[in-house]
Amino acid sequence: MQHIFYFADLFGVAVFAITGALMAGRKSMDLFGVLVIAIITALGGGTLRDLILDNHPVSWIRNDTYILVASLASLGTVVWVRMTQPIHERGLLIADAFGLAVFTVIGTEVALQHNVPYSTAVIMGVITGVAGGVMRDVICNEIPLIFQKEIYATACIVGSLVFIAMRALDTPHWLDTGLAMLIVLLIRLAAIHWRLGLPRFHLLDRD
Amino acid sequence: MQHIFYFADLFGVAVFAITGALMAGRKSMDLFGVLVIAIITALGGGTLRDLILDNHPVSWIRNDTYILVASLASLGTVVWVRMTQPIHERGLLIADAFGLAVFTVIGTEVALQHNVPYSTAVIMGVITGVAGGVMRDVICNEIPLIFQKEIYATACIVGSLVFIAMRALDTPHWLDTGLAMLIVLLIRLAAIHWRLGLPRFHLLDRD
């Protein structure tokens, strides 16, 4: 079980790194920029969570597999795009939904281990899932997509709540983890498929 | 006294959350974006201060009242704007000045408890007062207002210095706290009323 979780985590790192590399490519960055944006996208959310929770050492500073996976994924993206033009957008979105599911559950679990209130655990799940992408967008000078697009963070919130509820019921670990991830995944896939979104808040600028 | 301070802190959180929600509305974010920007604006400054000072646990991760107040204030803002168009700009500015005063004094006091030099305590007062607003503006892809507008951070610096001087003189706690907050408030209100500003530094771009 622990192994599956670890590999799922690394898969999430790889997928998020790819989305970072693609954004860097859209901004015509050089290879170093691609690498940095990819690493920040993949590891930024978990790092921010660990700093706020005082959960040291931050995972990737002791185990260099994380950085290695993010680097390889981003370089692989550059090679892939150079060789064959098309990116399978939908495939990437689905992979990203899977990464989001893994990160959300991991973030919520780490927070629960620090005995914080449930609301904080949900926030830590959301931070782990989305903060890397927000950093990517901010550094690349874009307003973060997740604040404007279809339901994204909402999937995190629901998945995190389900995870917390099931942990409180003391269900087997594979069941709460699996179900919470599945729910994040399904909400994201439904949102992508039917282009579901939250209501927007439009405020006219009258300055 | 402690109670008044706590409620003043929550009032500051609410006011800053409202400014965050309004900025998110100007960027046409969805409800989740409004919530996140509001929470970051309200709690970002104190969180950054706590991380740099190694002051754990960060206040809001143990006490979910902070997140709750920020969330309610931002949702209330959305409802309010939807129902009745106008925002009372001047009222908001005055409330914001009050929030700034509270946050500055709290930030300075937390720093003093960590036995840092006075200059660092002033910086922590400023960070607590303004960093949340800077994060709001950066995420929303705006150059931070406080680096360009009327006197804002200067009010923090002066208030923080007054607080430190009075603590060194061992005045009663209600007096140093109250006076420092009053000074921040008065400087801000004067700056708003007469549109006072610091001199600008214009450098032509000759690239």
Added chain:
Amino acid sequence: MQHIFYFADLFGVAVFAITGALMAGRKSMDLFGVLVIAIITALGGGTLRDLILDNHPVSWIRNDTYILVASLASLGTVVWVRMTQPIHERGLLIADAFGLAVFTVIGTEVALQHNVPYSTAVIMGVITGVAGGVMRDVICNEIPLIFQKEIYATACIVGSLVFIAMRALDTPHWLDTGLAMLIVLLIRLAAIHWRLGLPRFHLLDRD
């Protein structure tokens, strides 16, 4: 030796603060904005490294010389530019290369003292060298220059690797430090002189 190192560090702080002040001037910020951007540029990289490594207290919160040097350098820049228009661009680039060399070696050394893997030590060298500049650019609403310009972070990476290799060989401290700094400096100067750059990754936006 320790003294030389400390003064080199302060020199790096001053140089980075100047680049921050100049960027703030290009954005027509007020004096406070200039000060803040200068301080963030000068101390942001080291602060982020210390937070991630849990290396407390962060250097500048106990020793206010750092903030003082950054402040004086930025105010000096404003006075200088007001009095005499021209900035000696090339001189600034060379000074910046020297600051980068110092920060990279310091960052790598601090990381090694925390017994992290070599790859993490390199990343900490890079963060110390470049993260302040990235923060400066992000806050000023620019895509970070170092992801698009001539070889910059690559110089950090090579210098950091040389430093690590020589520490593993137990060479005298003045030798590994000096040589690693020299290498960063030479790579940067060569990149500036011949306008060397990494290959770019262009991805057309087809949305």
